[in-house]
Amino acid sequence: MTERIVIENCAVATVDADDTEYASGHVVVAGATIESVGAGPAPRDVENVVRRIDATGHLATPGLVNTHHHFYQWLTRGLATDHNLFDWLVALYPTWSRIDEEMVHTAAQGSLAMMARGGVTTAMDHHYVYPQGCGDLSGAVIRAARGTGVRLTLARGSMDRGESDGGLPPDFAVESLEGALAATEATIDAHHDASFGAMTQIAVAPCSPFSVSTDLLRQGAELARRKGVRLHTHGSETVEEEKFCHELFGMGPTDYFESTGWLGEDVWMAHCVHMNDSDIAAFARTGTGVAHCPSSNARLAAGIARVPDMLAAGVPVGLGVDGTASNESGELHTELRNALLVNRLGPHRETALTTRQALRLGTYGGARVLGREREIGSLEPGKLADLVLWRTDTLAHASIADPVAALVLGAPAPVTLSLVGGRPVVEDGRLLHVDEEAVARATRTQARRLARAAGRD
Numbered sequence: 287m288t289e290r291i292v293i294e295n296c297a298v299a300t301v302d303a304d305d306t307e308y309a310s311g312h313v314v315v316a317g318a319t320i321e322s323v324g325a326g327p328a329p330r331d332v333e334n335v336v337r338r339i340d341a342t343g344h345l346a347t348p349g350l351v352n353t354h355h356h357f358y359q360w361l362t363r364g365l366a367t368d369h370n371l372f373d374w375l376v377a378l379y380p381t382w383s384r385i386d387e388e389m390v391h392t393a394a395q396g397s398l399a400m401m402a403r404g405g406v407t408t409a410m411d412h413h414y415v416y417p418q419g420c421g422d423l424s425g426a427v428i429r430a431a432r433g434t435g436v437r438l439t440l441a442r443g444s445m446d447r448g449e450s451d452g453g454l455p456p457d458f459a460v461e462s463l464e465g466a467l468a469a470t471e472a473t474i475d476a477h478h479d480a481s482f483g484a485m486t487q488i489a490v491a492p493c494s495p496f497s498v499s500t501d502l503l504r505q506g507a508e509l510a511r512r513k514g515v516r517l518h519t520h521g522s523e524t525v526e527e528e529k530f531c532h533e534l535f536g537m538g539p540t541d542y543f544e545s546t547g548w549l550g551e552d553v554w555m556a557h558c559v560h561m562n563d564s565d566i567a568a569f570a571r572t573g574t575g576v577a578h579c580p581s582s583n584a585r586l587a588a589g590i591a592r593v594p595d596m597l598a599a600g601v602p603v604g605l606g607v608d609g610t611a612s613n614e615s616g617e618l619h620t621e622l623r624n625a626l627l628v629n630r631l632g633p634h635r636e637t638a639l640t641t642r643q644a645l646r647l648g649t650y651g652g653a654r655v656l657g658r659e660r661e662i663g664s665l666e667p668g669k670l671a672d673l674v675l676w677r678t679d680t681l682a683h684a685s686i687a688d689p690v691a692a693l694v695l696g697a698p699a700p701v702t703l704s705l706v707g708g709r710p711v712v713e714d715g716r717l718l719h720v721d722e723e724a725v726a727r728a729t730r731t732q733a734r735r736l737a738r739a740a741g742r743d
């Protein structure tokens with residue numbers, strides 16, 4: 287008989303199509319899925335309740351969905367702090383090219399722990415640095431996600447355009463075209479799960495126009511479509527990238543992506559800061575998704591993405607932490623606030639995002655971008671029980687009547703409970719399946735190992 291968890295007496299923001307909210311409502315979880323959501327207390331006749339939670343003083347939302355990250359960067363935070371993207375990459379590539387399996391596993395643990403503690407229930411890692419002889423990095427990331435208890439989309443990245451081919455990364459940090467494609471296909475075959483409720487999915491993810499060849503983009507897209515997996519890359523991040531594309535390919539990034547098969551409803555792209563009206567129209571027409579990373583874009587002085595215009599045009603948009611070498615906080619719940627604030631600083635000013643739209647970006651928007659909107663991203667019967675109970679009755683939030691405004695605009699709200707497929711992952715702010723202090727110590731050890739290997743220490 288299916289075991290049930292009843293959560294009641296809390297505010298509920300379902301983030302369904304109508305943005306239905308309950309000032310005091312309930313959620314009934316049956317096994318891995320949501321059985322009912324509604325106003326007032328849960329029905330009294332619910333059977334086989336193994337846990338009944340009085341969530342007074344809390345807001346229940348769908349679990350947060352992160353759509354862009356680079357876990358390995360957890361070991362290189364706080365470096366090259368005054369650089370723009372290209373200078374920052376050139377400064378960090380020599381260190382990044384020294385990573386190994388142990389470092390990547392520890393970095394993934396750190397990245398995942400930080401996000402899970404802040405209400406992320408679906409994580410993604412775009413990993414694109416595979417030095418020769420570095421071990422099984424994809425396996426290390428997947429192991430860390432399983433250990434934390436959150437869902438993972440691993441975007442198997444790659445770089446094959448080294449310095450000698452006009453690219454930005456040093457030659458010793460890149461793979462061959464054939465090697466990258468073969469390893470990506472092997473990762474899909476070994477780990478991709480297309481079933482409802484999958485804990486691990488794989489995407490094909492060449493790094494960026496300035497670090498991969500046109501052939502890798504083209505053949506990567508063909509591979510993804512042959513395998514039925516999604517496609518991910520960085521796009522239109524900086525003015526320098528735009529200039530690079532015009533000089534090398536005679537067109538802007540979006541036209542270049544279109545020419546290589548990289549627009550489509552199975553594609554999502556990080557950043558998309560420098561998009562003109564016709565670029566946005568092309569994304570809308572093709573259903574191409576965007577991972578908006580406001581903190582990273584600010585940290586690297588990349589610019590402000592036109593998120594209100596994208597949403598108005600119907601472009602799917604989710605939120606991303608981005609790698610923690612360009613967003614040291616490593617949290618997604620603070621990106622709800624930053625997405626709102628950054629966009630209100632942009633050209634749209636007061637007609638920019640609303641608090642509800644910010645929450646939608648971090649939940650349903652992210653689910654849609656990852657191709658999982660039928661499973662996660664909103665609290666609705668039949669969907670997976672990925673949900674978070676945010677505490678809103680402490681000093682930080684108690685005087686704010688609107689709980690969604692408290693979550694989005696206030697200080698980071700503590701997570702009292704986080705469920706992934708009905709399984710608790712966080713309780714009272716503590717990770718249940720990971721020893722946070724041990725992970726913190728290991729990340730310091732591995733960060734030092736990497737610094738030494740790169741000759742920085």
Ligand SMILES: [Zn+2]
Pocket residue numbers: 354355356520556608609
């Ligand atoms: Zn990135």
